[in-house]
Amino acid sequence: MIDTIAAIATPLGEGGLAVIRISGPRALGIAEACFRPAGKLSLPPSTAPSHTIHFGKIIRRGQPVDDVLLSVMRAPRTFTREDVVEISCHGGLLPAKLVLDALLENGARLAEPGEFTRRAFLNGRIDLAQAEAVADLIHSRTELALAAAREQLAGELSRRINSLRDDLMRILAHVEAHIDFPDEDIAPDTREKLVERLQAAGSFMDQLLRTADEGQILRRGIRAAIVGRPNAGKSSLLNRLLGRDRAIVSPIPGTTRDTIEETANIRGLPVLLIDTAGLRETSDDLEIEGVRRSRKTLADAEMILHVLDGSEPLAADDQKYLDEFAVNKRILVRNKIDLPPRLFLPGAISPIGVCCVSGAGVENLKDAIKEKIWAGEISGEMLQVMINSRHQDALRRARAGVERTLAAMRDAASLDLTALDLRIAANAVGEIVGKTATEDLLDSIFSQFCIGK
Numbered sequence: 001m002i003d004t005i006a007a008i009a010t011p012l013g014e015g016g017l018a019v020i021r022i023s024g025p026r027a028l029g030i031a032e033a034c035f036r037p038a039g040k041l042s043l044p045p046s047t048a049p050s051h052t053i054h055f056g057k058i059i060r061r062g063q064p065v066d067d068v069l070l071s072v073m074r075a076p077r078t079f080t081r082e083d084v085v086e087i088s089c090h091g092g093l094l095p096a097k098l099v100l101d102a103l104l105e106n107g108a109r110l111a112e113p114g115e116f117t118r119r120a121f122l123n124g125r126i127d128l129a130q131a132e133a134v135a136d137l138i139h140s141r142t143e144l145a146l147a148a149a150r151e152q153l154a155g156e157l158s159r160r161i162n163s164l165r166d167d168l169m170r171i172l173a174h175v176e177a178h179i180d181f182p183d184e185d186i187a188p189d190t191r192e193k194l195v196e197r198l199q200a201a202g203s204f205m206d207q208l209l210r211t212a213d214e215g216q217i218l219r220r221g222i223r224a225a226i227v228g229r230p231n232a233g234k235s236s237l238l239n240r241l242l243g244r245d246r247a248i249v250s251p252i253p254g255t256t257r258d259t260i261e262e263t264a265n266i267r268g269l270p271v272l273l274i275d276t277a278g279l280r281e282t283s284d285d286l287e288i289e290g291v292r293r294s295r296k297t298l299a300d301a302e303m304i305l306h307v308l309d310g311s312e313p314l315a316a317d318d319q320k321y322l323d324e325f326a327v328n329k330r331i332l333v334r335n336k337i338d339l340p341p342r343l344f345l346p347g348a349i350s351p352i353g354v355c356c357v358s359g360a361g362v363e364n365l366k367d368a369i370k371e372k373i374w375a376g377e378i379s380g381e382m383l384q385v386m387i388n389s390r391h392q393d394a395l396r397r398a399r400a401g402v403e404r405t406l407a408a409m410r411d412a413a414s415l416d417l418t419a420l421d422l423r424i425a426a427n428a429v430g431e432i433v434g435k436t437a438t439e440d441l442l443d444s445i446f447s448q449f450c451i452g453k
């Protein structure tokens with residue numbers, strides 16, 4: 001017997017409203033046991049038509065807990081395809097917790113993280129790629145990332161993956177038919193057609209695999225460390241790129257001692273900016289710790305924004321960074337272009353000039369950052385099929401299986417082996433949408449969700 005789950009679906013903390021969600025075969029009955037209708041048209045959940053809202057009180061151990069709006073959604077037209085009740089109560093930890101308690105005391109079980117979405121998946125409402133898109137949607141930090149998550153939730157990637165898997169299954173059926181009749185070899189022209197279809201499947205996989213890096217960027221963002229000697233304007237630049245004052249700006253060198261990390265939205269891409277502590281050699285204990293962390297940050301960063309003070313001659317430290325950071329990873333920024341220029345660089349080095357006080361040049365810098373992360377256009381077509389690292393892993397295995405199958409066909413190897421590799425490829429593709437997914441895989445995906453989702 002499937003149990004009925006309940007959880008607070010809104011973030012914990014104080015707010016205007018909190019929502020408690022219940023799903024399962026006893027959702028209506030459990031809600032009924034805790035709910036006393038108070039509106040003129042309000043009904044008890046068991047008699048309420050689907051998709052209606054009712055005003056009333058939640059009663060816990062005989063005492064009213066809160067005035068609520070209760071929505072009744074009957075299976076199967078719900079997110080989980082089970083009976084669902086959602087209760088909106090007053091925000092704040094206590095009302096929501098007491099409402100939840102009342103439900104748990106009447107037989108609901110506290111939901112695990114992602115369990116509502118897991119049920120939506122198990123009941124065929126969405127596939128695994130779409131379930132992941134729900135998490136992406138919640139975590140997306142830019143509109144572009146949100147658009148990609150929405151496309152995946154709408155099922156565009158799933159449609160293509162399903163048709164890819166169908167192709168592989170049909171080819172497999174063909175090969176297997178010949179295994180059953182060992183005397184008949186596959187006729188040369190049939191073999192030729194199968195090879196063509198496999199090659200087409202392979203290049204489609206390559207196409208999808210090429211979106212993995214962009215998918216990663218949109219989902220996780222990239223880490224960009226801001227470096228430069230003290231007073232160059234690193235904190236000022238961080239604030240400029242964020243569009244708000246996050247870091248302390250000060251004329252006294254060495255003010256930023258801890259590392260500050262904030263995600264900026266740069267041309268739709270999430271960029272985690274890291275303001276490093278001054279990198280200069282020092283005897284101050286606190287600053288030494290800062291320097292140690294900076295080194296670590298730099299090693300992990302995918303991009304370095306090296307800020308030079310345009311109003312000062314090149315310092316020894318700056319020269320060191322210029323030598324240290326590979327050109328393809330760094331962007332050179334010449335700050336303080338509003339002041340008389342005193343920084344002279346070798347001709348081959350051409351930094352982007354900015355003034356962090358007025359904001360001059362900052363848009364150019366944003367373009368340069370975007371260009372370095374993502375050359376070319378970000379097309380709507382790309383957003384539709386942006387695969388994640390799990391999809392990438394599965395597709396790589398599938399691609400290798402197709403490659404082995406092609407080799408086996410060329411060498412006229414045994415059909416059993418050919419079929420085996422094809423099956424591996426089709427199963428790997430099926431993992432993406434969850435057609436072939438182990439419990440472990442599901443656990444690892446859904447445990448990343450929050451409770452109540």
Ligand SMILES: Nc1nc2c(ncn2[C@@H]2O[C@H](COP(=O)(O)OP(=O)(O)O)[C@@H](O)[C@H]2O)c(=O)[nH]1
Nearest residue numbers: 231232233234235236249250251336355356357
């Ligand atoms: N004139 C001028 N001063 C700037 C500019 N950017 C930063 N500053 C000043 O330079 C000093 C150091 O800036 P800050 O961002 O704290 O440098 P950090 O030590 O590298 O983080 C502060 O007094 C800023 O107001 C700029 O573009 N022009």
Ligand SMILES: [Mg+2]
Nearest residue numbers: 234235255256
């Ligand atoms: Mg600073």
